[in-house]
Amino acid sequence: MTDTTKTLCPYCGVGCGLEVSPPAQLGKAINRDGQGDxxxxxxxxxxxPSSQGMVCVKGATIAEAIDKNRLRYPMLRDSLDEPFRRVSWDEAYECIVHRIQSVCATQGADAVCMYGSGQMQTEDYYVAQKLLKGCLGTNNFDSNSRLCMSSAVAGYVQSLGAxxxxCCYEDLDLTDCAFIIGSNAAECHPIVFNRLQKHHKKNHNVVKMIVVDPRRTPxxxxxxxxxxxxxxxDIDLLNGIAHLLLRWGYFESEFVSECTANFPAFAEVIPHYPPEVVAKRCGIAVEDLETAARYWGTSKRVLSLWSMGVNQSTEGxxxxxxIINLHLMTGQIGxxxxxxxxxxxQPNAMGGRxxxxxxxxLPGYRHVQNAQDRAEVEQFWGVPAGRISPHWGRTAWEMITGLETGDVGxxxxxxxxxxxxxPDIKRTQAALLRSPFTVYQDAYYxxxxxxxxxxxLPAAQWGEKTGTMTNSERVVTLCKAFRPPVGEAKPDWEIVAEVGRRLGFADKFPFTNSAEVFAEYVQLTRDRSCDMTGISHAKLAQSPLQWPCPDTWANNNSKRLYTDLRFATPDGRARFSAYHSKGLAExxxxxxxxxxxxxxxxxxxxTQTRTGRIEKIQQMHPQPFIEIHPRDAAKLEIQEHDLVEVRSRRGKAQFPAKVTKxxxxxxxxxxxxxGALWGDETEANALTHPECDPxxxxxxxKACAVQLSLVVQKTNINQTEAYPQYPRQFLPTAF
Known part of the structure; x- marks a missing residue:
């Protein structure tokens, strides 16, 4: 292969386009990774269109890990205290099929669970939904997007109908007030932030940027x-801003009257959040609260940006x-x-949604509790009426509690x-030890x-399989394979489809390539808010496309949703919400x-599965740390680099101190x-709790209560030994 391949960065949800060239084009001096590849x-x-050639360090170094510590062959063991042995794919498939059939016969299909990831391509996701929800009749497919974006999903659905x-990334160049809350975008979504920062710097006299964060991040x-x-x-602050906007008359009454519902309930809440009360609760100055409200109220184009700091909360x-309330009361939408x-x-959390x-x-922004939605999918998949369960399946955490009770087989x-x-990782690990049978499908070991x-099960990873991903601005990109999988690794969708065939559902999985999977899937988006019937692998090979993109449109012109100010609710009106702040769960x-x-x-x-194997990134971030304010450090006699122990009600961890204002x-x-692979007692989730948004x-x-104590002064954690606490059977040399 000599041609450059266009693909997508498989890290964050920004969705940056990449061009990959084979090593042969680099000339005689070929750069090699630590294993000689x-x-x-x-x-x-x-x-x-989304990244315009920009790329961060993760995307730039992605290829350096593609051959390191790869899982190359199926491996099986009868119990967790035994070493793995290599098996054929046929043996692996038969083992999974036998286990699923046995569990379904003895406990029922709801004892089978699959836990996926925003790293999966849309085609992988789709085949898994069809197998579990359509063929087996259990909704027990959840993904790590439950830890990531599910609060945003619920918020959009409840307020806007879908x-x-x-918004789109072009809005970063057009806004005159960026309100960033619960997001360190400079580090977590750097290409988006670089674009916004450039616009802000160029127009600093008129463009304002507000950042809400207990840390002074980049x-x-x-x-x-x-x-x-x-x-x-957060809710105290947001209601406090709403209070001032109403007091000062920054309120689009015509829009609220004609395009929204439930404003009276919201209006009953916000009088309880006057500036003095809000400032005290939030720990900020009244003047700063008023400045934030004035920036929002006087701006013609307010763009709010948020991520995990908002979503990962019992009030997510x-x-x-x-946040959406503020946009609705000022008409700042569409x-x-x-x-x-x-x-x-994540790179394909949107595609997974x-x-x-x-x-x-269910596919096409459908919901399992909606009878019409279930019937439409059952008919399309050709499964018996009533096959899809009308109840939520197990969430990620409920899979863990199901292992504890024996309900997950x-x-x-x-x-x-x-x-x-x-969360609560020691409890999670103890539950995983109780699993009767766990299949782990990944690229690394x-x-x-x-x-x-x-x-x-060895999975083909980035660059070794072709499929699609959707980024934060609803742009779908074709991620092309540019090399064959290592060893006997296979694309995720192929593995799941073959299991489906061997379970007796061969007619449901006739796919010979990922393009066929995608072509079937997009038919389930027809006339939905995420209509992608005008998108195919062939069209994406020419250029990424943004949804909605129905096949009835001559041109793709879908940068923004709700431009007609009609929303995806039954009556076309957006919904105000009325929430009082409850604070932290702990x-x-x-x-x-x-x-x-x-x-x-x-x-x-x-969790460093990929970046932990890239030397440049390891040099950037050689070890974890804990940030502590000088005032708190002084009380505990903690100095820079001192090793400190953090304890919560669930566990403990140790980190070198970083004393900072x-x-x-x-x-x-x-x-x-x-995690345990990269350091001793450095697991953040040894401390966190599983309390969740209702x-x-x-x-x-994002928040738990802890205590802090000094362990030993002036000690650095040595992270140089590769896998210090792993038993021999778990090391790469076992392969």
Missing amino acids: PIWKVKGDRNH DGPP TAEVADLHLAIHPGT TAKVRS KPGCGPFSLTG EVGGLCNL LLWIVATNPAVSL PTETAAYAHLL PPNSEYPFVLTNGRLYGHWH AISPGTLFVPMHW DSHQPEL
């Missing part, structure tokens, strides 16, 4: 106004809807440069690492979750006086990337 050359695709961010550093609120006071849905814009965490990749969803994990990423698996007290929050670092991605007093921060069922990973 030639490294493919990666650069930004200047013609991609999921889907109504995002907050460039803001006109940084509101370092206490964790858990309420926070999202409270127009260029404005609107509520959730920044998706579109295809029904959560336990309460088989757990199939795809492209994610729950032994690090789920070892990972922390592999230690809890009975069957390992507030600090005298025994646990600090609030711990967590998040990403610029170079790393999730960038964190608010009483609040601590740790990065969330380190609507979205998204856990409050």
Whole structure:
């Protein structure tokens, strides 16, 4: 192969286009990774509409991990205390099929669970939905998007009638007020933020940027106004801004009257949030609250941006809807440069939402509890009426509790690492140890979750399979394979489809390639808000396309949703919500006086399954740390680099101290990337709790109450040993 291949970065939801060139084009001096494999050359695709050639360090170095520590063959063991043995794909398939049939016969289909990932391509997601929800009749497919974007989904659906961010990246160049809350976009969505920052810097006299975050992040550093609120006071702040907007007359009465509903209920709530009360609760100055409200009220185009700091909360849905309330009362939606814009965490979390990749969803933004939605999908799939369950399946956390109670008989994990990423990780790990049978389908080995698996299935990863992904602005990109899979690895959709055939559903999985899978799937989006019937692999090979894109449109012109100010509700009106602030699920007290929050670092991605194997990124972020304000450090006699222990009601972890004024007093921060594979007692989720939002069922990973103590002074954690605590059977040399 000599041609350059256009594809998509498989990290965050920005969805940056990449161009990949084979090593042979680099000349005689071929760059190689640490295992001697030639490294493919990666650069930004200047013609991609979302990223315009820009790329961050993760995308630029992606090829350096493609051949490191790969899972190459199916591996099986009878119990977790035995070493893996290599088996054929035929043996692996028969093992899965036998286990599923046995569990269905003895416990019922609802004892089968699959836990997927926003790393999966849309085609992978779709085949999995068809197998579990359509063929087996269980809605027990959930994904790590439950930990990521499910509050945004619930908020959009409840306020606007349907999921889907109504904005586009062009709005970053047009807004005159960017309101960023619960997002360190400079590190977590750097290409989006770079574009916004460029616009802000060029028009600094007229464009304002507000950042709401208890940390003074790189995002907050460039803001006109940084509101370092206490964790858990987001709704207080948002209602306080609404209070001032109404008091000062920044209110679009005609829009509210003609295009919205439920404003009276909202109007009863906001008088309870006067500036003095809100400022005290949030820990900010009244003057700063008033400045934020005035920036919003006087701006013609307000764009709000948020991510995990809003979503990962027991009030996540309420926070999202409270943001949308501000847009509705000021008419800031459906127009260029404005609107509520959730920044998706994963590369295909949007595609997963579109295809029904959560336990309460069906393809085409349908819902399992809606009888008409179920009937439409059953008819399309050709399964008996009533086959799709009318009840939510198990969420990610409910799969863990189901293992604890014995109600889950088989757990199939795809492209994610729950032994690090789920809350209350020691409890999670203990539950995984109780699993009667766990299938783990991934590209890399070892990972922390592999230690809890009975069957390992090697998956083709980025660059080794062709499929589609949807980014935060609803742009669908074709991710083309540019090399064959390593060893015996296969695309995820092919693995799931073959299991479906061997279970007796061969007629439901006739696909010979991913283009056929996508062509079937998009028919389920017809006349839905996410209509993609005008999109195909062939068209995407020419250029990415943004939905809605029905096959009846001559030209794709879908940058923004709701431009006619008619929403996806039965009466076409957007819905105001009326929420009082409830605060944190686990507030600090005298025994646990600090609030711990967590998040990403610029170079790393999730649990380091890929980035942990890239030397440049490891040099950027050699070890985790804990941020502590100088005032708090002085009280505990903690100095820079001192090793400190953090304890919550569930567990403990140790980190070197980073004493900084960038964190608010009483609040601590740790990065969330380190699991047992990369360090000893550095797991952020050893501390977090599983309490979740009542609507979205998204856990409050962003805040828990902790205590802090000094372990030993001036000690650095040594991260140089590769896999210090893994038994021999889990090491790569076992292969």
